[in-house]
Amino acid sequence: MPKKVIDGLTVLIDRLICVGFEDCVTAAPAAFVMDGDGVADFADGAEGTPGAAVLEAARACPVDAIVVLDPEGKQLHP
Numbered sequence: 001m002p003k004k005v006i007d008g009l010t011v012l013i014d015r016l017i018c019v020g021f022e023d024c025v026t027a028a029p030a031a032f033v034m035d036g037d038g039v040a041d042f043a044d045g046a047e048g049t050p051g052a053a054v055l056e057a058a059r060a061c062p063v064d065a066i067v068v069l070d071p072e073g074k075q076l077h078p
């Protein structure tokens with residue numbers, strides 16, 4: 001599962017459940033892109049995205065494929 005630390009938040013993309021509706025890309029285009037298979041992945045430079053935008057993108061995902069943990073490891077979403 002792809003994982004990055006963005007603005008202090010640990011972000012994981014569960015690519016097995018992503019259904020490719022791109023809501024995350026719409027919400028935070030600096031953090032997420034669609035790959036050639038139509039599945040979400042991290043954008044180059046995703047680390048520079050504000051944490052609020054990443055959380056908004058995670059909340060926009062219809063299948064909760066984006067998991068966000070705070071710096072202490074507490075799950076913020078889903």
Ligand code: SF4
Nearest residue numbers: 018019021022024061
């Ligand atoms: S919003 Fe969720 S299901 Fe849609 S592309 Fe992003 S990760 Fe995949």
